[in-house]
Amino acid sequence: MEEKLKNLLLDASQALSSATDLDQLNDIRVRYLGKKGILTGVLRGMGALSAEERPRIGQLANEVREKLEDVLNSRTYKIKNRVKEARLEQEKIDVTLPGTAFMTGSRHPLAVIQEEMEDIFLWMGYAIEVGPEIELDYYNFEALNFPAEHPARDMQDSFFTAPGVLLRTHTSPVQVRTMERTNPALPVRIIAPGRVYRRDDDATHSPMFNQVEGLVIDKRVTFGDLKGTLRVFAEKMFGPETRTRFRPSFFPFTEPSAEMDISCTTCGGKGCRVCSHTGWLEILGCGMIHPRVLEAGGYNPEEVTGFAFGMGVERIAMLKYSLDDMRLLFDNDLRFLAQF
Amino acid sequence: MRVSYNWLREFVDLGGISPYELADRLTMLGLAAEGIEEPGKGIEKVYTGKILQIEAHPNADKLVICRVVTVGGEEVQIVTGATNVTEGDVVPVAVVGAKLAGGLAIKKAKLRGIESRGMLCSGQELGLDPSTMPADQAHGIMILAADTPLGVDVKPLIGLDDVVLELELTPNRGDCLSILGVAREVAAILGKPLQMPPTEPLETVPGGEEPVRVDIEEPELCRRYVARLLINVQAGPSPAWMQHRLRAVGVRPISNVVDVTNYVMMELGQPLHAFDYHKLQDGHIIVRRAVEDEIIISLDNVARKLNPEMLVITDPSGPVAVAGVMGGLDSEVTEITGAVLLESAYFNPVSIRRTARDLALHSESSSRFEHGIDITGCQRAADRAARLLAEMGAAQVVDLVVDNYAAPVVEKTILLRPDRVRHVLDVDLTPAEITGLLASLHFEVQEDANGLMVTVPGHRPDIAIEEDLIEEVARLHGYGRIPDTLPTGVMTSGSLPGTHLLARQVRSFLSRGGFYEVVTYSFHSPRVFDRLGVPDDNPLRQTVNLQNPLSEEQSVMRTQLYPGLLDVLQRNSNRRNRDAAIFEMGRVFFPTTGKSLPKEVTVLAAAVTGRTPGGWNSRSVDMDFYFLKGALGVLLADAGVENVTYKPEANVPGFHPGRVATIYSGEQKLGIIGELHPDAQDAYDLKQRVTVFELNFDLLAVAAGRPMVYQPLPKFPGVERDLALLARIDVPASSLLEVIYHEGGSILRDVRLFDVYQGEQVAEGYRSIAFSLQFQSDDRTLTDEEVSGKVALITVALEKELGATLRD
Numbered sequence A: 001m002e003e004k005l006k007n008l009l010l011d012a013s014q015a016l017s018s019a020t021d022l023d024q025l026n027d028i029r030v031r032y033l034g035k036k037g038i039l040t041g042v043l044r045g046m047g048a049l050s051a052e053e054r055p056r057i058g059q060l061a062n063e064v065r066e067k068l069e070d071v072l073n074s075r076t077y078k079i080k081n082r083v084k085e086a087r088l089e090q091e092k093i094d095v096t097l098p099g100t101a102f103m104t105g106s107r108h109p110l111a112v113i114q115e116e117m118e119d120i121f122l123w124m125g126y127a128i129e130v131g132p133e134i135e136l137d138y139y140n141f142e143a144l145n146f147p148a149e150h151p152a153r154d155m156q157d158s159f160f161t162a163p164g165v166l167l168r169t170h171t172s173p174v175q176v177r178t179m180e181r182t183n184p185a186l187p188v189r190i191i192a193p194g195r196v197y198r199r200d201d202d203a204t205h206s207p208m209f210n211q212v213e214g215l216v217i218d219k220r221v222t223f224g225d226l227k228g229t230l231r232v233f234a235e236k237m238f239g240p241e242t243r244t245r246f247r248p249s250f251f252p253f254t255e256p257s258a259e260m261d262i263s264c265t266t267c268g269g270k271g272c273r274v275c276s277h278t279g280w281l282e283i284l285g286c287g288m289i290h291p292r293v294l295e296a297g298g299y300n301p302e303e304v305t306g307f308a309f310g311m312g313v314e315r316i317a318m319l320k321y322s323l324d325d326m327r328l329l330f331d332n333d334l335r336f337l338a339q340f
Numbered sequence B: 001m002r003v004s005y006n007w008l009r010e011f012v013d014l015g016g017i018s019p020y021e022l023a024d025r026l027t028m029l030g031l032a033a034e035g036i037e038e039p040g041k042g043i044e045k046v047y048t049g050k051i052l053q054i055e056a057h058p059n060a061d062k063l064v065i066c067r068v069v070t071v072g073g074e075e076v077q078i079v080t081g082a083t084n085v086t087e088g089d090v091v092p093v094a095v096v097g098a099k100l101a102g103g104l105a106i107k108k109a110k111l112r113g114i115e116s117r118g119m120l121c122s123g124q125e126l127g128l129d130p131s132t133m134p135a136d137q138a139h140g141i142m143i144l145a146a147d148t149p150l151g152v153d154v155k156p157l158i159g160l161d162d163v164v165l166e167l168e169l170t171p172n173r174g175d176c177l178s179i180l181g182v183a184r185e186v187a188a189i190l191g192k193p194l195q196m197p198p199t200e201p202l203e204t205v206p207g208g209e210e211p212v213r214v215d216i217e218e219p220e221l222c223r224r225y226v227a228r229l230l231i232n233v234q235a236g237p238s239p240a241w242m243q244h245r246l247r248a249v250g251v252r253p254i255s256n257v258v259d260v261t262n263y264v265m266m267e268l269g270q271p272l273h274a275f276d277y278h279k280l281q282d283g284h285i286i287v288r289r290a291v292e293d294e295i296i297i298s299l300d301n302v303a304r305k306l307n308p309e310m311l312v313i314t315d316p317s318g319p320v321a322v323a324g325v326m327g328g329l330d331s332e333v334t335e336i337t338g339a340v341l342l343e344s345a346y347f348n349p350v351s352i353r354r355t356a357r358d359l360a361l362h363s364e365s366s367s368r369f370e371h372g373i374d375i376t377g378c379q380r381a382a383d384r385a386a387r388l389l390a391e392m393g394a395a396q397v398v399d400l401v402v403d404n405y406a407a408p409v410v411e412k413t414i415l416l417r418p419d420r421v422r423h424v425l426d427v428d429l430t431p432a433e434i435t436g437l438l439a440s441l442h443f444e445v446q447e448d449a450n451g452l453m454v455t456v457p458g459h460r461p462d463i464a465i466e467e468d469l470i471e472e473v474a475r476l477h478g479y480g481r482i483p484d485t486l487p488t489g490v491m492t493s494g495s496l497p498g499t500h501l502l503a504r505q506v507r508s509f510l511s512r513g514g515f516y517e518v519v520t521y522s523f524h525s526p527r528v529f530d531r532l533g534v535p536d537d538n539p540l541r542q543t544v545n546l547q548n549p550l551s552e553e554q555s556v557m558r559t560q561l562y563p564g565l566l567d568v569l570q571r572n573s574n575r576r577n578r579d580a581a582i583f584e585m586g587r588v589f590f591p592t593t594g595k596s597l598p599k600e601v602t603v604l605a606a607a608v609t610g611r612t613p614g615g616w617n618s619r620s621v622d623m624d625f626y627f628l629k630g631a632l633g634v635l636l637a638d639a640g641v642e643n644v645t646y647k648p649e650a651n652v653p654g655f656h657p658g659r660v661a662t663i664y665s666g667e668q669k670l671g672i673i674g675e676l677h678p679d680a681q682d683a684y685d686l687k688q689r690v691t692v693f694e695l696n697f698d699l700l701a702v703a704a705g706r707p708m709v710y711q712p713l714p715k716f717p718g719v720e721r722d723l724a725l726l727a728r729i730d731v732p733a734s735s736l737l738e739v740i741y742h743e744g745g746s747i748l749r750d751v752r753l754f755d756v757y758q759g760e761q762v763a764e765g766y767r768s769i770a771f772s773l774q775f776q777s778d779d780r781t782l783t784d785e786e787v788s789g790k791v792a793l794i795t796v797a798l799e800k801e802l803g804a805t806l807r808d
C-alpha cells in the first residue's frame, strides 16, 4: 500500500512536470486525483489494512494528495505564465509607426493674439465693448476732436460709404459711444477690440486691420496710472524682462499724448535690424483723454480724468511671431495657418 | 523734416552733444528722429585741386590727361573721362589712398597705358544726391568756386562735414518745420540761449520810384501780408554754403533769389514768394478769392482752373499766384529780373489745405501754411531774406516795407493751475518749477491768485487749452520721470459680453475639430454675385458700397461671408493645398433706409473640400455635406442650441439645388448649409466640390445657452430595438423620425439612424434605412410586451403615413 502510494506520487509528479499545456495538466489531475482517479482507487484498498496501519496510511495518502496538488498548482501557474508571455511577445507592435490620423485645425494668429490681449485686460478688471465697423464721421473724428480739414486726418485716410459715413479708421469711436451709455457712472474700464480700415496697401499696411482700444475714466486717473497700466500689459504680453518708455506724441483725442515703446523683443535693447538699431519698438499710442472728448461723452472734465490707448493687433502678432510681411496674415495659406 | 546739425549749431550752442545723442533727446521730447545721415562718412583724402593743363590721351579718344595741383602743392597726373572740365577749374581731387562714397578706394592706376594718380570727383561720387545738385553738375565733375583755397580737405567746403537728422513730426508741431523751431526745443532742454540770426538789412536805399500796394479782400483767408521790394537784382547762383545747406535739408539750389526764399523758409518756417516786380501791374497786389473757372498758368507750366474756394494773389490784370500753393509762370523770377517783390504772408490753414488737395499741388510751402505758421514772424522772414540777398550782393533793399496786418492777433493767455498739473501728471512740481519749464520754451508766465497765467508765443498755434500746457510741462520734465502707478478707486470685475464668450467657444470648437480659422477682407468685388449666379433682383445684391475704394476688387461691403472662404480655398488649391476645412467669423453689412448707419450682422461661416487626412490604419472620408453637417450638429449642441432642424431648399443662388438646406432652431432660421453649385465651383476655378455653412451668429447667440439643467441618470434598465425599414427614396429621414418619435411616446428616449442602403438588394426607387430605438422609463423596468407593443404601433403608423415597411 505504502509502496503504491509512493509510486503513484512519483509517476504523477513526473507526468505533471512533463506536461506542456493546461489541457494535459487537467488530464493528469483527473487521472490521479479525480473522483475515479488512481489515488481514489488506491484508497479503496484501505479497508484491508489493520487498524494501526490505517491512520498512518491515511495520513500518507493525504500527504501525497497535498504534494500532488502543490506540484499541480505551481505547474499550472508556470504554464499560464508562459502562455501569457508568449502572447505578449506575439502582440508586440511597432511603436514608431504614426498614430491614427486626427483632424487638426488652428486659431488664426490674429485671433490668438487678440484673445491674449483681451485676457490681460480682463484680469485687470476691464469689460469688453464693441462698436459698428461702419461709423459716423461724428464718432470717428468729430467727437474725438479731429477738426474738419485738419492735417491730423491725413494720418487716417478713410473709405467713405456715404457723406459723413465711413469705415472706422480706428477703434476709438467706441470711446464716445461707451461714454454716452455709461455717463455719469464711474469708474469706466473697458477695452474695445475690432476691425478697422484705412486706404493703404503695402508690405507694412493693410486696408483692413485690427485694433484694441482701451478707456479708463474715474475721479482721479493720472498719467502715471496710464504708464503703469500699460507697463503691466507689456510685461504680460512680451515677458517680465520687457522695459517700456513713453515719448510725447500727438493724437487729437488725448492730451498729453504719448507713444509707448518696448525694449526690442529680438535683441532685448542692444540694437538690431528689427528695431533699426535703436533697441526700442514702437508699440502703441496713448494719452490722457482730451477734455473735449470727455465732454462729448457726457462727462465733466473738471470732475473726472481718464486715459485711453490703442494698439494694432497685427503689429503685436508680427513681433511675437517674427513675421516680416503683414500680407501673410490675410493670405490664409493653410501651410502658414497650420503653424499656429 | 531734415535738420542740418551744422545749421542748428548757429542757433544754439550744442556743446559736446553728438548728433546721435541729440537724436535721442529730441525723440524723447516728441520730435522723433527716424534716421541720421552722415553724408561724408567714409570719405577720406579728397582735396581741392586746380586743373593746370588738359591734354589729349594718345590711346583713347574719350579720355584726357590732366595735370592737377593739389594737397601740399604737389602736381599729379590724372586721367579722366569727364567732359565738363576746363583748364583752371577747381575741383575735388581724390588722391591715391582716398576713399569715396560706397567704399571705393583710389589706387595708382594705368588707363590705356598712361599713369593716373587719383581721380576727379562728381558730386555723386562724394555721396551727394544728384536731385539736389544744380542741373549742370548733377552728373559731371563738381566744379568749385574759382577762389576756393587749394589743397584743403573738400568735405567742409561742400557740406560733407554735416550730419542730417530726419525728424518725423506730429501734425501739431508745424513750428518745428524749421531749423529755428527745432533749435528752440533744443535750447530749452539744454538750458542754453537761442541765438536768432540777424534780420535787419544792413543798408537800404530809398524807394518811391516803384509803387508797392497790397489790398486784402479776404482778411479771413489772409490775415497778414508783408511785401518787401528789392531792386538792382543780379541773378546768379547762390553762394556755395547756402547751396550745401539747402542740399542737406533736401532742397535743390536753383538761383540766388529762389534759394534765399527757400533758405529762409527752411530756417524760420515762413514760406516766401518772390515775384518779378516788373511783371506786376502797378506793383499792386490784391488778395482775393478766385473767380469761377479763372485760369492761371502755374510755375510748372500747367494751366490750372480755379474756383472761388481758392485764394489767389492777383494784380489788377489777373492772378499771379495761387496763395501759398504755387506761383504763376508769368511773374516768375528769371535771369533778367531787375526787381523782386518778396511776399511773406499768413494764409488760412484750412483754405490752403483744400486748395493744395484740389489742385493736387503739395509743396514745402503749402504744408507749412496748412500746419499754421507764426503770424508774428512774417516781417522777420521778409527782412531776413532781404538781408541775405543784399549780403551776397544780389540786390539792394528798398527801405519801404508794406505790412498789411489790419487785425493783429491777440496773444492767447491760458490759466494753468499747478494743482491740475499735479492731479493729471502725478508729479510734485512747484509753480516756480512749472514757470521755469514753460519759460524755457518762451511762454510768458505770471502767477496770480488763480494760478499761472501763461501767454502763448506766436509760434505755438497748437497750444489752446490748459491740457496742452500740461503736456508741455510733462514733455520738458520728461515722461520717463513720471512714476508708474495703477489706477486706484472702486474695483471692477472684468467682463466678457455673452456673445463674445460664445464666439470664443465656437471658434475654439471648430479649430480643435480640425478647421483652420481664416481672416478675409470685409469688402470684395461686385462680380462675386455674378460668380455665384445671384439674380439681379436678389436682396444679396443690395450692398453698402465704398465711394473711394482702392480697387474694384475691394469696393463692395460683403453681405455674405462664405465667398471670401471660396477665395481662400481657390488660392490654396493653386498651391496644392487641396483638402481644407476653414472657417471665419466676421461681420456682413446691409444698407438700411431711414437710419444713418448700415445694419451689421456677425456671421459664422465654414467651408470644406476634399478629404480628411487618412492614415495607414484609418480611412480618409469625404469632407462633404454630411461631414460638415456632422460638425455643425455638434457645434450647435455644444452652444446649447435646441430643436435644430434642416429644411431642404431648391433655389438658393450659388448652391446645388439638391444639396442645400436651411437651418432652424425651432421657428428661427439660423442660416444655410449646402454644396456649392457646379457653375459657382467653375466660376471660382475650384477643382473639387465644396460644402459651406453660414450662420447668423447674432441669432444663434439668442438661441444658444438655454440654462443647462441636469437630467437624472436612469434607475431602470433600458431596452434597445432595431428597426430596418424600406421606404421610397423621396421620403426624407426627418419624416420617418417624426413618426417614430410621435408614436413612441414618452418611453422612447432616443433614436439613432445607423444605416442607409440603396442599391441591388432593394427595389428601384426605394432605400433601406435602419434605426436603433432606445426605450426607457424613469419609474419601472419596461417589459418586453410593452416595448413590442410600441414598436408595432410605430410600424403600423410608418406604413400608413409614409408607406414605409419593415425590411425582412
Ligand SMILES: [Zn+2]
Pocket: A264, A265, A266, A267, A268, A269, A270, A271, A272, A273, A274, A275, A276, A277, A279, A280
Ligand atoms: Zn533689436
